[in-house]
Amino acid sequence: MAITLTEKAAQRVEKYLESRGKGIGLKLAVKTTGCSGMAYVLEFVDKASSEDQVFESHGVKILVDPKSLIYIDGTELDFKREGLNEGFEFHNPNVKDSCGCGESFTI
Amino acid sequence: MALLQISEPGKSTIPHEHRRAVGIDLGTTNSLVATIISSQATVVENSFNEKIIPSVVSYSKSPALVGTDAIKNQIIDPENTVSSVKRLVGKNIDDINPESFSLILKNHENTIGIKTIQGIKTPIEISSEILKYLKNIAEDRLGGELMGAVITVPAYFDEAQRQATKDAAKLAGLNVLRLINEPTAAAVAYGLEQKIEGNFVIYDLGGGTFDVSILRLSEGLFEVLSTHGNAQLGGDDYDQILAEWLVNEDVINNDPKVKESLLKIARHVKESLTNIDFFHVDEKITSTIHIKKKINQSQFSELTKSLTEKTLTSVKQALRDAEINVEDIDGVVMVGGSTRMPSIQKSVQRFFNQSLLNNLNPDEVVAIGAAIQANMLAGNTNDDILLLDVIPLSLGIETIGEIIERIIPRNSTLPIAMAQEFTTYKDGQTAMIIHVVQGERDLVKDCRSLGKFTLKGIPPMVAGAAKIRVSFQVDTDGLLSVSAKELSTNIEASIEVKPSYGLSEDQIALMLESSYASAEDDKESRALAEAKTEATQLVEMTKNALNSDKSLLASSEIKLIEKDLSLLKKSIKTNDRIVIRELTEKLNSTTEVLASKRMDKSIQKALSGKTINSLEL
Numbered sequence: 179m180a181i182t183l184t185e186k187a188a189q190r191v192e193k194y195l196e197s198r199g200k201g202i203g204l205k206l207a208v209k210t211t212g213c214s215g216m217a218y219v220l221e222f223v224d225k226a227s228s229e230d231q232v233f234e235s236h237g238v239k240i241l242v243d244p245k246s247l248i249y250i251d252g253t254e255l256d257f258k259r260e261g262l263n264e265g266f267e268f269h270n271p272n273v274k275d276s277c278g279c280g281e282s283f284t285i
Numbered sequence: 286m287a288l289l290q291i292s293e294p295g296k297s298t299i300p301h302e303h304r305r306a307v308g309i310d311l312g313t314t315n316s317l318v319a320t321i322i323s324s325q326a327t328v329v330e331n332s333f334n335e336k337i338i339p340s341v342v343s344y345s346k347s348p349a350l351v352g353t354d355a356i357k358n359q360i361i362d363p364e365n366t367v368s369s370v371k372r373l374v375g376k377n378i379d380d381i382n383p384e385s386f387s388l389i390l391k392n393h394e395n396t397i398g399i400k401t402i403q404g405i406k407t408p409i410e411i412s413s414e415i416l417k418y419l420k421n422i423a424e425d426r427l428g429g430e431l432m433g434a435v436i437t438v439p440a441y442f443d444e445a446q447r448q449a450t451k452d453a454a455k456l457a458g459l460n461v462l463r464l465i466n467e468p469t470a471a472a473v474a475y476g477l478e479q480k481i482e483g484n485f486v487i488y489d490l491g492g493g494t495f496d497v498s499i500l501r502l503s504e505g506l507f508e509v510l511s512t513h514g515n516a517q518l519g520g521d522d523y524d525q526i527l528a529e530w531l532v533n534e535d536v537i538n539n540d541p542k543v544k545e546s547l548l549k550i551a552r553h554v555k556e557s558l559t560n561i562d563f564f565h566v567d568e569k570i571t572s573t574i575h576i577k578k579k580i581n582q583s584q585f586s587e588l589t590k591s592l593t594e595k596t597l598t599s600v601k602q603a604l605r606d607a608e609i610n611v612e613d614i615d616g617v618v619m620v621g622g623s624t625r626m627p628s629i630q631k632s633v634q635r636f637f638n639q640s641l642l643n644n645l646n647p648d649e650v651v652a653i654g655a656a657i658q659a660n661m662l663a664g665n666t667n668d669d670i671l672l673l674d675v676i677p678l679s680l681g682i683e684t685i686g687e688i689i690e691r692i693i694p695r696n697s698t699l700p701i702a703m704a705q706e707f708t709t710y711k712d713g714q715t716a717m718i719i720h721v722v723q724g725e726r727d728l729v730k731d732c733r734s735l736g737k738f739t740l741k742g743i744p745p746m747v748a749g750a751a752k753i754r755v756s757f758q759v760d761t762d763g764l765l766s767v768s769a770k771e772l773s774t775n776i777e778a779s780i781e782v783k784p785s786y787g788l789s790e791d792q793i794a795l796m797l798e799s800s801y802a803s804a805e806d807d808k809e810s811r812a813l814a815e816a817k818t819e820a821t822q823l824v825e826m827t828k829n830a831l832n833s834d835k836s837l838l839a840s841s842e843i844k845l846i847e848k849d850l851s852l853l854k855k856s857i858k859t860n861d862r863i864v865i866r867e868l869t870e871k872l873n874s875t876t877e878v879l880a881s882k883r884m885d886k887s888i889q890k891a892l893s894g895k896t897i898n899s900l901e902l
Contacts, residue, residue, distance in 0.1 A: 194291060194323050204291065221292045222324065258288055263428035265288025265322075 179251040181206060181233045181240050187257040187266060188236030200224060203232075203239030206255065207246040216249060218268055288428060291323040304432040306462065306663035307423045308470070308655025311415065311436055311450065313371040314492050316340045317649060318419040319656035320427060321665070326474070326653040331422045337648060341368045342414045344401035351418035364388070365401045370415075373397050373408040374453070375446030409453045416457035433462040435659040437651050440466040440498050440509045462662040468498035469507045470654030471620045475642045478505055483615035486603075488633055490596060490623040493519040497600050499607040506698055510607035513599040520555075520623035523589050527551035530588055531566065531576050546570050558582050559625050586628030593632045600636065611637060619643040620650050680735075680757055680765060683720035685710050686814035687729040692757045695725065704756040706772075711825070713745040717753060719769050721780065727807035728814070738780040740769040748822075813862040820857050820869045824850060827876055830883060837882040849875045 183191065183204075195201045203226075207219040223241050226232065230241040242250065254269040307320045307329070315337045319328045328336045335353060343355035343366040350358065359366045367388060373381065378392045391398040391405060398405040416436075424431055436459075438450055447464055454461045465473075468487035472478065477485055482503045489496040496514035500507050528544075528551040550568055557564050562582045569575045586593075604611065617637050624630065624647050634641055645653065681691040684707070693703050709717065717740045724732030743751050752772040759765045768779035827850055835843060853868040 191291070194325065197325060205294070218289060219292075220289050221294050224294055260288065260428065263288055263426055265290050265428070267288055 181235070181242055181247075181250065181252075182254045183235040183238055183240065184254060184256045185236055187255045188238045190257045190266075191238050195222065198222060202226065203241055205230075205241045206250060206253070207243055208249045218250075219246075220266060293324050304663035304665060305424075305427045305429055306432055306656075306659035306665070307419075307427075307434045308652050308657070308659045309416065309419055309434050309436045310467070310470070310652035310655060311371065311412065311438075312340055312491070312651075313369050313494060314340060315648075316415055316419060317652035318423045319649065319652040320423060321656055321660040322427075326656045328649050328652055329419075329423050329426045332425075338415070338419065339368075340371065340415055341366060342370070342411050343367075344403045344406065347403055349403070349414045351414055365403075367399060367401075367406070367411050370408050370411040374412055375443070375449030376408070409449050409456060412450065412453035413456035416454055416459055420457055420459055431459065432663055433460040433659065435462050435470075435655045435662065436464050437467045437470045437655050438464050439496065440468055440512045441496075441514075462659055465655060465658055466498070466507075466509055467496070467620075467651050468500055468509065468512075468618075470651045470658065471618045472500055472502070472507060472654065473657050474645055474650045474654035475616070475618055477502060477616060477618075478507065480615075484510075484607075484609055484613055485616045485618060486600065486614050486637065487618045487620060488596070488600065488624065489514075489620040490629065491519050491621040492521050492623065493517070495519060495596050495599060497596070497603045499603050499609060501607075508698060510609065511603045513603035513606065515595065515599060518592065518595055520621075520626075522592055523555055523623070523626070524548050524551040526589050526592065527555055527580075527585065530580075531578060532574060543570055543574065550576070554580065555585070555626065558585050559627060582627055586631075589628065593629055596629075597632065597636055600633075614639070617641045618650070620647055622648045678723050678733075679725055680721065680723050680759070682707075682755060682767075683718075683722060683729045686818040688811055688814045688818075689722055689724070689727055689729060689732060692755065693759065697759075700758070700760050702756065702758040704754055707753045707755055708749050709743065709746065709751045709753075710748055710822070712748050712829075714748065714751070715743045715745055716741045717743065717769065719755060719767060719778070719780070721765070721767050726803065727811040731803070731807070735765070736767075736780050738767075738769075738778050740771065740776065740778040742774065742776045743771050744774060809862070813860060813865075816862045816865045816869070817857050820853055820865050823869055823872055824854055824857070827872060827879075830876070830879055834879065834883050834886065837886065838879055842878055846872070846875050846879065 191204050195203075201222040201224055203223045205219070205221045205223045207221075208216045209219055223239075226241055227243065230243055231247055233240040233242070240255075249272055250268070250270055252271040256267045256269060258264065258267050305320070307318050310317045310319075316339075317328050317337060319326055321327070330336050331338065331352070333353070338352040339356050341352065341355040341359065343350040343358035343362065345358050345362045345365045349355075355366060359368065373390075376397060378390060378397050381390075381397070388399050391400060396407050396409070398407055399411070420431060420434070434454065436450060436454060438447055442450070450464060451461050467489065471487050471489070472485055477483070480502060483501075485500045485502065487496075487498045487500065489498075494514065494516050495518045496512060498512045499510040501510050502508075525548070528547040531547060531551065547570065550566065550570075554564050554566060558580070564580055566576050566578045566580070604614075614637055617633060617639065619630070619633070619641050624633075624643070630641060630643065679691045679695040680693045681689045684690045690705070690707075692705055693701060697703075707717075718737055719740060720729070720737045721735040722729055722732040723735050726732050740753065743753070753769055754772055755767065755769045757765065757767055764781060766779060766781045768777055770777040827846065831843070831846065838846075849868065849872040853865070853872050856865045856868050859865070
C-alpha cells in the first residue's frame, strides 16, 4: 500500500511549496481529536523525522509517521473545487464512518 | 465533505476549530477581501474571477447590487447608484460640501441620508451592503461562516468614522475582530512588525487620493506618527494630463464623449508605459480627431512631474510633522495601483535614497496585511498577536474637589504605563484615598468609578511636602493595575481592575458623546471646584495662623481678617466662582501683614543667639 496524490493535488502542493519558498514536502497524519475520533493533519514539512515513511507521487514527497500510516494507508489525496471553495480531500479506504463535516472520522 | 488546507509545520488546528477570518480593505473606489489559505495570504475572487470589487452600490432593484453589476447601473440609473460612500461615513451633513456629491443628501436622524428608490439610505447602510457582498464571497470561498474580520480604515479616521465603520460591519453580520489603520496593514503585509523597531513610510497613491503615513515600530507596536495627503490627487490626474497632451484642451472639455474616450486612451498609454519604454498612439476618435503621437517613459515622467512633486511635498510635510529625517527611515512601502508607474518608483526611491518595498501587488497589500492580522486574532497561528489595541476611555484619579486628573489619555496604545506625582492636601495628613475613574468628563460624578484603595502610613508633614507617586499600568489584555507609593518611605498600596469590564460599546460611545456635549459645562465645573479647593485651603491656613500668632497683630487687623475670613467661608458654600475668587484674593491681601510678621518672627527665632559667622549663608 502507499499514499498517493492525484495529479491536481500534486500540482497544487508544488505551487504552494514554491510560493512558500521552502519545504521538502507534505506531511499527512492523524490525531485523536475531533467529533468522531480521528482527525487529519495536513502540513508542510521543513525537516523530515527519521521514523517517517516517505512516499513520492507525481514528484511530490509525502511523509507519514508509522503510527498514522495504520489509519491512512491507501489514502489518495485529491484537490477539489466546490463553488468558490477549494481544498484537499482525503480518500481514505480505512474509514468506516465520518462526521458530517468530514474533518474527523472513525475506523 | 470539508475541504482541507495545508498548515505550517506543527500548526495544524483541531478540527472544527480552524476559525475562518478575513481581512477587508474597504476602499473609497474599490474594496477587497483576503484570507489565509494554506499559509498563503490570498485575495478572494468572486464568481466572475474579480478580486477588485468596485465600492459601488445600486438600489435600482432589490436586493441591492454591489461591484461591477452596480457600476453598470451608474449609467442607466445614476440616481439610485452610490459610489465613494466612504467619504460620507461617520460624517454629519454639515461636514461635507453637498455640491461635490451628485446624489441628494438629507439630514436623516442626525446623519446623512441618501434618497433612493428603496427609501433613504445612510452611509452606514450603504457600506454594509459592500461588506455583506465581501462576506458572502469569502464564505463561499472558505466553505462556511466567518468568525470574524479585520477591517482597515485610513489612519486619519476619527472616532465617529471608526465607529460608523464598525456599525456597518455589524449590520452586515460581520464580527469585527479589530479595525486597523491602512498603513499599518501595509506594513504587516511586508512583515515589518517582526523587526524590533524602526520608522517606516507608507506611500499610498490610489486612483483618486494620495496618503502618506509615517509609522514608528517599537516592541511589536505600530504607532502612526503623522499622516498627510491630498484627497484630490491620484492616478486619474496623470490620465488627465496625458489626455491634454494628446490633443488640445478645448477638444477635451467640449464633448464629454470625446473626453471619455481620450481618458481611456490616456489610461491605456500610462499603463503600457509601466512595462515598455515607448508607446505609439494611433487612434481615430471622431471623424475630425485622429491622434498620431509617440511618447516614451521619460517624456511621460517629465509631463507629470508636477503631480509627482506634489506627492513628495506631502511626504516632506509628514516627515516634518513626525520630526523625522529622511536618513532615519528604515523602509518605504508602496501601496496603491498608481505606484506601479516607473516615474513614481524612481522619484520616491531617489527621495529616500533606498530601495522600496514594492514586490507585493500594490492593489492587494492592505487587504493582505488585514488578512494576516485577522488570522492571528482568530487564533489560527501560534504567533504572538500584534498589540495594536487602544484604551477606549481615559483613566485617571480623583483629586481634591472631586476633579479628575487624567493619567492615561484615551486612544493610548496597549500596553502602557504612566505615572504622576501627587501630594498631601492637609498638614499632617497620613493617608490618601486613590479613587480610580474612567471617562472623559472633568468631574468624578460624571465618570465611571473603577475602584478605590487607601495608601496609609504617610509620615506626617506639612501639606504639599509629601511626594506620592501614582502609577497606572494597562497590559495587553486591558487589565489595569494602579499603585501608589510614598517616595520617602517607599510605602505602597495597589489595586487591579479591568476597565472594560461590564462596559458595552454603546456605553463607551455614549460616554464619549456626553463628554463632547458637556465640554463647556465641565470646564466651568472644574474651575469652580478648583476655586473652592483653593479657598478652603486658604481658610484653613488663615485659621491656623490666627490661632498661633494672634498676638502679633493689632485688634483692628484681626477684625479685618476675621471679617474677610467669614465672607470667604460663606462664599464657598455658594457656586459663584467669581465671588469665591475675589474673596480669596481679598483675604490673601488682608493676611499679608500677618504673613510678613510671622515670617519676621520665625527668622528672628532662627537667628537669635547666633553669630553671623555661624550662619550658613
